[in-house]
Amino acid sequence: MxxxxxxxxxxxxxxxxxxxxxxxxxxxxxxxxxxxxxxxxxxxxxxxxxxxxxxxxxxxxxxxxxxxxxxxxxxxxxxxxxxxxxxxxxxxxxxxxxxxxxxxxxxxxxxxxxxxxxxxxxxxxxxxxxxxxxxxxxxxxxxxxxGVLGVNGLTAFFGMEIAQPKKGDTLVVSAAAGATGSIVGQIGKIHGCRVVGIAGSDDKCAWIAKDLGFDAAINYKHPDWKEKLATATPKGIDIDFENVGGDIMQTVLGRMNLHGRVVLCGLISGYTKGDPGMASFATVLVKRLRVQGFIILDYASRFMEAATQLGHWKMFGKLKDxxxxxxxxxxxxxxxxxxxxxxxxxxxxxxx
Ligand SMILES: NC(=O)c1ccc[n+]([C@@H]2O[C@H](COP(=O)([O-])OP(=O)(O)OC[C@H]3O[C@@H](n4cnc5c(N)ncnc54)[C@H](OP(=O)(O)O)[C@@H]3O)[C@@H](O)[C@H]2O)c1
Missing domain, CATH: 3.90.180.10 (Medium-chain alcohol dehydrogenases, catalytic domain)
Known part of the structure; x- marks a missing residue:
């Protein structure tokens, strides 16, 4: 309507x-x-x-x-x-x-x-x-x-800088078929990470896995998604690029490796509820996680540098949108x- x-x-x-x-x-x-x-x-x-x-x-x-x-x-x-x-x-x-x-x-x-x-x-x-x-x-x-050369590409770029990805790390990104998440996962692949995306439909999962090259894609609307996430992250999770919050974030944190990094980009599951959608700090404590929130406006002085890199990746086919x-x-x-x-x-x- x-x-x-x-x-x-x-x-x-x-x-x-x-x-x-x-x-x-x-x-x-x-x-x-x-x-x-x-x-x-x-x-x-x-x-x-x-x-x-x-x-x-x-x-x-x-x-x-x-x-x-x-x-x-x-x-x-x-x-x-x-x-x-x-x-x-x-x-x-x-x-x-x-x-x-x-x-x-x-x-x-x-x-x-x-x-x-x-x-x-x-x-x-x-x-x-x-x-x-x-x-x-x-x-x-x-x-x-x-998109790619705008707020979402820049957010993905600087968020991944905070994540400090290393070759072989397992990166999980939520809202993975969205504007930001889809770029985050591809930057993760450029850095040699194992990338697992969480998204809300089978079509979205097929796009990020087949077209964007994510290693695994999990539809969180399937009842067994938590088991599938465990199977897709056999070595645990080193980086959570968090776009959603709530149950998805809590489940991902539960599989984080000690001293993992959580890039707190967004908590969309709470925006229409007036609820921050934040997961448990007890898990952050027990797993000694480093959690960093950020707002893209803080990086305004470096937008040109990031846009140049993103444009280069896009031109050479490393970023699809x-x-x-x-x-x-x-x-x-x-x-x-x-x-x-x-x-x-x-x-x-x-x-x-
Ligand atoms: N920190 C910053 O400076 C900054 C800048 C830009 C964006 N962000 C954040 O990044 C996140 C993504 O933003 P975007 O612009 O790229 O939007 P987007 O991912 O293109 O669109 C939002 C997606 O979120 C998913 N979603 C919505 N409600 C959900 C829920 N309750 N549970 C699970 N998934 C849900 C939906 O996909 P599904 O079909 O997969 O559910 C939807 O398509 C947002 O949290 C946003 O606030 C932060």
Whole structure:
């Protein structure tokens, strides 16, 4: 079921001035959701597209990155302040400059950054902090800048740096067929690890095992998944790249080797429950584990270095990716919910 009624129209017609509409469709936060997003939690609003002033540029958003953290941003202050009720929902997007009176941007420039869930975004003097120009690479879709060469690739890269993988280590990654987990596993293979992925369907498991080269893939929805995990990790587990939390994390920790490393990237199983989804610290103590959480924003000064390495791996076929594309801004609330019901394989993107 679609979560949105027809747009709340404030302007009866779209008029285009030199290919720019006078109407900016936006999704604004109306209610802090409880559980999955419900109809009306995000409201579709039509606002005027303002004329730009000196020092500003106008960009048209082409793709939106749909990320689990958006559900956290709707609920409460975390590593960023919560989105205010009535504000345009925060989101990362890919956009192209359509008009500019800004010295640093010209028409046709392409950027990624915090566009928000809307069709147009104004860039001003503060844009350098929240937007990054990206090149046009022949035969490479623009969406890679939201996935492999965007937040997910960077998260996988720096998370694996924290993991300090060694040849022969056993690495287990949860949400393994998702945007981040699928790259984590492939980086693990590049480092010579035995890689075991945990995912929520047989199709997802087939993709990561057959196409991405994971050594084993476990469907956690099968009743015997814990026995299968034990069989797939005969030498125990050295690295847990944790994306999910809860029972999955507790089960993985139970098979960790002494002095193993836990990279705490995400706890998605708790995001719609308002519950941190954290596993038992008793296991951390008994197994002398090193647990490190991280937030990708901390690595901003090294994004270029990581993107160069990720691009190199991708160019030489060492990183494969998949995208789930949903069309239309009005579908973004449904898309956000897909992250929590397993509706995506690889990177989830809304195309405008
Ligand atoms: N620390 C950081 O800076 C940072 C940055 C980016 C992402 N993250 C975290 O990384 C994790 C993955 O994010 P992503 O953007 O790559 O999303 P994703 O993995 O592409 O999508 C989320 C996936 O999580 C799985 N999932 C959802 N609820 C689950 C549950 N209750 N139990 C088990 N699996 C569940 C679903 O796959 P299945 O079908 O397999 O269930 C779903 O497809 C999230 O926890 C996110 O918060 C952290």
């Amino acid at each position: 679609a979560l949105l009624p027809a747009a709340v129209r404030k302007f009866p017609t779209k008029i285009f001035r030199s290919n720019v509409s006078n109407i900016n469709c936006q999704l604004r936060l109306q209610n802090r959701p409880k559980g999955l997003l419900a109809p009306g939690d995000l409201q579709l609003i039509e606002s005027p597209v303002p004329e730009i002033r000196d020092g500003q540029a106008l960009a048209r958003v082409k793709y939106l990155s749909i990320d689990p953290t958006m559900r956290l941003w709707m609920a409460a202050d975390t590593y960023l302040p919560a989105v205010g009720v009535g504000e345009v929902m925060r989101a990362i997007g890919f956009a192209e400059i359509v008009e500019s009176r800004h010295p640093d941007y010209k028409k046709g420039d392409r950027l990624t950054g915090l566009t928000g869930l809307q069709e147009y975004v104004i860039l001003d003097e503060s844009a350098k902090r929240s937007f990054q120009k990206v090149p046009k690479i022949p035969f490479v879709p623009d969406t890679v800048f939201l 998949r995208e789930t594309i949903v069309e239309g801004l009005e579908k973004a609330p449904d898309a956000i919910n897909m992250l929590f019901t397993g509706g995506n394989t690889g990177k989830l993107i809304v195309k405008l």
